[in-house]
Amino acid sequence: MNRAFVIAINAVSGGGKTSLAKLLHESLPGSALFCFDEFEYEHLHSRFRDVIDLSIWVETPLDIAMARRILRDFLSPDSSVTDLRKELAEDLMHYVAKARQLYMDDRHRNSCDLVLDGAKPLDYLRDRILEAIPK
Numbered sequence: 001m002n003r004a005f006v007i008a009i010n011a012v013s014g015g016g017k018t019s020l021a022k023l024l025h026e027s028l029p030g031s032a033l034f035c036f037d038e039f040e041y042e043h044l045h046s047r048f049r050d051v052i053d054l055s056i057w058v059e060t061p062l063d064i065a066m067a068r069r070i071l072r073d074f075l076s077p078d079s080s081v082t083d084l085r086k087e088l089a090e091d092l093m094h095y096v097a098k099a100r101q102l103y104m105d106d107r108h109r110n111s112c113d114l115v116l117d118g119a120k121p122l123d124y125l126r127d128r129i130l131e132a133i134p135k
Helices: 019-025 043-045 062-072 081-103 124-130
Strands: 007-010 054-059 114-117
Touching: 007 019, 019 124, 054 081, 054 124, 114 124
Parallel strands: 007 054, 054 114
Antiparallel strands: none
């Protein structure tokens, strides 16, 4: 039995990992999709280094990633405006104080096999990944 070809996609929060993974999954019949957004990628990558065949970094400009996060996380019709404002303020303060510097760390990017421009359309990114998969 042949081992599955494993692709790992990494990016900053709001970088497009999940959307790209879902589109790629739809384009690869018989594929399986596992999302590990809750895990620290560096730990995950080192833990599964021997089974990852293609490691991808989606280089998404931080302003685009932040806009996506706000659209995704803070436009819930189920929350009050006051709650959303408080959550958004806390998230932005955390970003400025800690997360931004972590996002600028090149260790993840430099360890990947393929670096993609996260400002490009998802179809374009998917096509670059499909081209990188050995036939």
